[in-house]
Amino acid sequence: MKTNVISKPNLIVAKNRQKEVTNFHYLDNTVSDFIKEYAKGKFYFIRTYGCQANVRDEETMKGILELAGFTLVDEEKDADIIIINTCAVRENAEDKVYGEIGNLKGLKSKKKDLVVAICGCMVEQPEILNKVLEKFPHISLVFGTHEIQNLLGYIEEVIRTKTRLIAVESKQGDVYEGLPACRNNKHKAFVNIIYGCNKFCTYCIVPYTRGKERSRHFDDIIKECKDLVDNGYKEITLLGQNVNAYGKDLDEGKDFSDLLESVAKLGIPRLRFTTSHPWDFSSKMIDVIAKYPNIMKFIHLPVQSGNDEILKLMGRRYNSKQYKDLVDEMKKKIPGLALSTDIIVGFPNESEEQFLDTIEMVKYVQYDSAFTFIYSPRFGTPAANMKDDVPYEVKSKRFIQLVNELEKSVSASSERMVDKIYDVLVDGLSKTDSNMLSGYTESNKLVHFKGDETLAGQIVKVKIIKSKTYSLIGELVNE
Ligand code: 5AD
Ligand code: SF4
Numbered sequence: 001m002k003t004n005v006i007s008k009p010n011l012i013v014a015k016n017r018q019k020e021v022t023n024f025h026y027l028d029n030t031v032s033d034f035i036k037e038y039a040k041g042k043f044y045f046i047r048t049y050g051c052q053a054n055v056r057d058e059e060t061m062k063g064i065l066e067l068a069g070f071t072l073v074d075e076e077k078d079a080d081i082i083i084i085n086t087c088a089v090r091e092n093a094e095d096k097v098y099g100e101i102g103n104l105k106g107l108k109s110k111k112k113d114l115v116v117a118i119c120g121c122m123v124e125q126p127e128i129l130n131k132v133l134e135k136f137p138h139i140s141l142v143f144g145t146h147e148i149q150n151l152l153g154y155i156e157e158v159i160r161t162k163t164r165l166i167a168v169e170s171k172q173g174d175v176y177e178g179l180p181a182c183r184n185n186k187h188k189a190f191v192n193i194i195y196g197c198n199k200f201c202t203y204c205i206v207p208y209t210r211g212k213e214r215s216r217h218f219d220d221i222i223k224e225c226k227d228l229v230d231n232g233y234k235e236i237t238l239l240g241q242n243v244n245a246y247g248k249d250l251d252e253g254k255d256f257s258d259l260l261e262s263v264a265k266l267g268i269p270r271l272r273f274t275t276s277h278p279w280d281f282s283s284k285m286i287d288v289i290a291k292y293p294n295i296m297k298f299i300h301l302p303v304q305s306g307n308d309e310i311l312k313l314m315g316r317r318y319n320s321k322q323y324k325d326l327v328d329e330m331k332k333k334i335p336g337l338a339l340s341t342d343i344i345v346g347f348p349n350e351s352e353e354q355f356l357d358t359i360e361m362v363k364y365v366q367y368d369s370a371f372t373f374i375y376s377p378r379f380g381t382p383a384a385n386m387k388d389d390v391p392y393e394v395k396s397k398r399f400i401q402l403v404n405e406l407e408k409s410v411s412a413s414s415e416r417m418v419d420k421i422y423d424v425l426v427d428g429l430s431k432t433d434s435n436m437l438s439g440y441t442e443s444n445k446l447v448h449f450k451g452d453e454t455l456a457g458q459i460v461k462v463k464i465i466k467s468k469t470y471s472l473i474g475e476l477v478n479e
Contacts, residue, residue: 121145436449
């Protein structure tokens with residue numbers, strides 16, 4: 001198969017953060033006659049790995065494909081277009097993708113016109129892209145995080161010309177408004193407020209794969225949120241790699257606290273936001289969270305490490321004291337606040353003492369939930385060039401120690417909930433037990449309880465009867 005390369009990624013360009021105005025594009029989503037005709041009776045499948053940004057991108061791709069007339073299927077074997085939406089944040093996320101793409105080879109050999117597409121953060125890395133192209137000749141389309149709006153044009157090109165198409169441009173990035181979305185959930189919605197990241201934490205590939213920080217216009221976000229409220233949505237999560245930086249790149253005189261307040265006033269029953277960076281978290285934001293009952297008292301505040309030297313090497317811009325002071329202020333001003341975090345173990349050359357500072361941080365904060373990771377070198381990031389003399393077995397041992405320490409506060413926070421009644425937004429039937437419903441408390445704890453499936457999308461009162469540490473068992477309270 002011939003290859004048509006429109007663009008390929010370049011990490012030096014990706015790193016570039018010169019002051020460049022963001023272009024805002026307002027799209028009207030016209031579909032070509034060719035695609036309209038082609039899509040008739042054709043099916044698509046999407047698999048998404050990684051963070052909420054990817055999940056939201058999946059919703060946009062579904063929206064674009066549905067608008068063209070394609071129909072979603074649950075299994076790859078029934079699809080005419082397969083899209084694998086990838087994650088690059090750690091090596092194990094990439095390994096899963098290699099397995100998945102490998103498995104599609106057989107399908108492609110049986111169905112010559114099958115379009116196998118790969119997109120997302122993985123292909124924004126030049127080495128990975130080259131490896132993927134070489135290893136998997138059955139891939140027909142590769143596009144990056146900045147190219148999603150062109151999806152239909154690429155599919156048309158691949159089908160018409162029967163060539164393989166590569167379109168992954170490293171750029172600071174624009175903002176596209178008006179793209180359709182096919183949301184995965186009828187009650188809970190993700191709303192992007194800021195794209196990209198300027199923090200360049202030394203271990204992280206995201207600023208290279210997703211471009212610079214660029215906020216959406218305030219009014220565009222409010223309009224999207226208002227539509228969700230009008231359509232009966234119960235929960236909105238405002239999304240960004242660093243939501244607290246919202247507005248800094250705009251000239252609108254609005255920051256994240258203003259946005260949060262305006263969305264809260266729209267009357268959505270539950271408002272959440274993720275992810276927060278401690279460096280950009282202001283007292284004004286804490287005050288707004290404390291003031292509005294519909295802003296959930298749950299903050300995901302990645303700490304990454306509890307040691308000052310490691311935090312400095314990570315480029316996190318705060319030290320352990322500043323992080324603790326921020327947590328203290330949050331807990332003081334927001335009664336009943338639940339905190340969660342991300343922690344990386346085994347950053348290059350992390351000593352036992354430095355690791356123990358992380359354990360100390362975990363004891364201090366008493367997190368309600370946490371995500372823990374073993375450091376994974378990302379080619380092209382500064383940390384990947386650091387010498388690392390810590391054996392993997394030591395990192396694994398520390399990882400287990402950290403998980404055990406975290407479990408104490410997670411378990412205590414779940415135990416404290418037993419015998420009390422909480423509001424739970426019902427998701428629907430539990431994924432693990434179809435006799436049970438599942439949903440989340442305001443503090444983001446997963447609860448399983450017996451009840452009728454028709455309660456999906458409602459906020460109900462549930463009495464917690466048992467803690468299973470990472471989830472809870474409850475029973476419906478009849479009012
Ligand atoms: N290795 C391990 N964990 C990482 N994360 C980001 N980059 C890496 C890496 N190279 C973690 C951070 C971040 C979360 C989304 O993923 O903890 O907050
Ligand atoms: Fe990565 Fe740091 Fe940006 Fe988070 S804040 S996406 S960890 S660079």
